[in-house]
Amino acid sequence: MVSYSPLTAELKAIIADGLSPDSSIVDRGNLVEYSSDASTLSYLPELVVLAGNTDDIKSLIELANRYNFPVTPRGGGSGLAGGCLPSRGGVVLSTMGLDRIERIDTGNFIMKVGAGVISLKVREAAEAAGLFYPPDPAGMDQSTIGGNGATDAGGHPA
Numbered sequence: 764m765v766s767y768s769p770l771t772a773e774l775k776a777i778i779a780d781g782l783s784p785d786s787s788i789v790d791r792g793n794l795v796e797y798s799s800d801a802s803t804l805s806y807l808p809e810l811v812v813l814a815g816n817t818d819d820i821k822s823l824i825e826l827a828n829r830y831n832f833p834v835t836p837r838g839g840g841s842g843l844a845g846g847c848l849p850s851r852g853g854v855v856l857s858t859m860g861l862d863r864i865e866r867i868d869t870g871n872f873i874m875k876v877g878a879g880v881i882s883l884k885v886r887e888a889a890e891a892a893g894l895f896y897p898p899d900p901a902g903m904d905q906s907t908i909g910g911n912g913a914t915d916a917g918g919h920p921a
């Protein structure tokens with residue numbers, strides 16, 4: 764198993780400096796908010812990055828490769844298997860700030876959205892545009908479209 768060194772104060776500062784004003788970090792105080800999901804598991808992150816754009820995510824991943832620290836994406840935190848928890852330490856990357864529905868192309872049934880859009884909002888936007896969004900996970904009022912994609916959440920089998 765690959766081992767990682769704890770994030771030093773210097774490395775946390777490098778991570779923070781690499782972010783644009785759209786994004787921010789959570790260090791110490793509110794980390795516990797990001798230490799659990801809908802499972803019974805719990806792992807405290809060393810740092811949380813609240814991403815406000817995808818360029819900042821790219822910068823973070825580049826730093827993670829350079830300095831060898833883990834990054835765990837987190838959407839709505841409604842997962843039942845602890846997937847968004849930093850079991851190996853490092854950074855939790857919250858996508859909840861990527862919450863824009865950018866475009867709906869009704870002719871081609873395409874919606875361009877940020878990874879952090881709550882799935883129910885996707886359904887509502889589709890309905891408002893005269894379309895139907897078929898996936899129906901029961902936690903769609905909490906989960907994000909990115910989390911649904913990552914976990915293949917679609918709803919209960921008929």
Ligand SMILES: Cc1cc2nc3c(=O)[nH]c(=O)nc-3n(C[C@H](O)[C@H](O)[C@H](O)COP(=O)(O)OP(=O)(O)OC[C@H]3O[C@@H](n4cnc5c(N)ncnc54)[C@H](O)[C@@H]3O)c2cc1C
Nearest residue numbers: 838839840841842846900901902906907909910911913916
């Ligand atoms: C009341 C309730 C009902 C539920 N009903 C269903 C159901 O009907 N069907 C079903 O399948 N599941 C269901 N779930 C489980 C859960 O809602 C789904 O797994 C959902 O897809 C998780 O989305 P999330 O945004 O909360 O992801 P999180 O819990 O934050 O993360 C889940 C996983 O996805 C990864 N991830 C999240 N966002 C991204 C991203 N942008 N890019 C890459 N990886 C990402 C995380 O690292 C983690 O591994 C339910 C949960 C609850 C609490």
